[in-house]
Amino acid sequence: MIGQSLEHTRRMVLATSAAGLGFVALTSAAPSASPAKPRSHASFEKLKQISAGDLSIGYAEAGLADGPTVILMHGWPYDIHSFVDVAPVLATAGFRVIVPYFRGYGSTRFLSDQTMRNGEHAALAVDTIALMDALKIDQAILAGFDWGARTANIVAAFWPERCKAMVSVSGYLIGGPSSNRDPLPPEAELQWWYQFYFATDRGELGYKKYTRDFAKLIWQLASPKWRFDQATFDRSAAAFDNPDHVGIVITGYRWRLGLVPSESKYEDLARRIATGPTIGVPTITLEGDANGAPHPEPSAYSRKFTGKYLHRLVTGGVGHNLPQEAPMDFARAVIDADRMSKAS
Numbered sequence: 001m002i003g004q005s006l007e008h009t010r011r012m013v014l015a016t017s018a019a020g021l022g023f024v025a026l027t028s029a030a031p032s033a034s035p036a037k038p039r040s041h042a043s044f045e046k047l048k049q050i051s052a053g054d055l056s057i058g059y060a061e062a063g064l065a066d067g068p069t070v071i072l073m074h075g076w077p078y079d080i081h082s083f084v085d086v087a088p089v090l091a092t093a094g095f096r097v098i099v100p101y102f103r104g105y106g107s108t109r110f111l112s113d114q115t116m117r118n119g120e121h122a123a124l125a126v127d128t129i130a131l132m133d134a135l136k137i138d139q140a141i142l143a144g145f146d147w148g149a150r151t152a153n154i155v156a157a158f159w160p161e162r163c164k165a166m167v168s169v170s171g172y173l174i175g176g177p178s179s180n181r182d183p184l185p186p187e188a189e190l191q192w193w194y195q196f197y198f199a200t201d202r203g204e205l206g207y208k209k210y211t212r213d214f215a216k217l218i219w220q221l222a223s224p225k226w227r228f229d230q231a232t233f234d235r236s237a238a239a240f241d242n243p244d245h246v247g248i249v250i251t252g253y254r255w256r257l258g259l260v261p262s263e264s265k266y267e268d269l270a271r272r273i274a275t276g277p278t279i280g281v282p283t284i285t286l287e288g289d290a291n292g293a294p295h296p297e298p299s300a301y302s303r304k305f306t307g308k309y310l311h312r313l314v315t316g317g318v319g320h321n322l323p324q325e326a327p328m329d330f331a332r333a334v335i336d337a338d339r340m341s342k343a344s
Contacts, residue, residue: 058107102148109244176270211240
């Protein structure tokens with residue numbers, strides 16, 4: 001789907017397949033540099049649209065239609081291009097790769113003007129199940145970072161029969177208003193400055209007026225050693241022109257602080273999310289050694305994974321947008337998580 005030379009592809013797949021596996025709850029460092037760095041791809045080819053639940057979801061697809069499915073899920077403020085170099089590696093390795101735009105991004109649109117523009121965690125998880133149903137995907141490997149990792153966590157916890165295995169950057173991210181109620185030490189609170197900004201009318205107006213400037217600042221703070229160029233940023237920033245983007249982001253962060261209630265149709269799932277459920281599907285968690293965004297230490301969440309589990313630290317100045325900064329390490333984790341599931 002994304003053009004590259006045959007020999008280049010062969011080197012990537014061989015490098016990706018070389019990683020060893022451990023099937024117990026332990027920590028192992030991934031190689032500090034990928035054996036073969038994929039060529040940067042300008043974009044995905046033609047995108048697709050499908051009606052799923054409340055949405056018409058835009059998504060990229062690569063690989064064989066009958067291969068094992070992996071769904072790659074982006075974060076905020078990023079988009080599907082976080083996986084533009086991951087997708088061809090996985091497609092060549094035999095996977096069917098689905099890369100959807102979340103609600104409020106890119107070509108994804110609400111089917112009804114009457115639907116609440118809601119960014120709470122339960123909504124994104126339900127969107128993912130709706131997408132799988134629409135595409136007739138019974139089970140998939142879920143892999144993501146930031147909002148995408150959190151969404152994968154929730155699906156794995158509450159729909160384990162739909163999640164074959166999971167790759168989650170920054171580990172266990174399930175939480176909600178109750179877990180965010182207690183104040184943190186000042187230094188930790190400072191890291192969440194944008195969450196408090198979004199809680200105000202000024203913050204909502206500011207994000208609407210300066211969306212791209214705001215997103216670029218987050219990219220720089222969250223990945224302080226990532227030297228992305230303007231073209232790379234602009235390619236993703238186009239996804240923020242979605243008419244629902246600001247509303248989804250603002251409600252998402254206000255919900256986390258308990259400033260807006262759960263939408264009625266998500267109340268039951270939101271209550272269950274608040275219990276902090278364990279996750280039993282085979283899981284690999286990843287962390288970049290230069291992640292400038294707020295994130296928990298692996299020791300704080302390892303017990304949340306009760307199935308086969310492995311943690312990897314990706315070194316070399318890798319920040320928050322791990323799949324785009326270290327695509328080979330992310331692709332290798334997906335392939336290895338698939339192997340873990342087969343060894344059950």
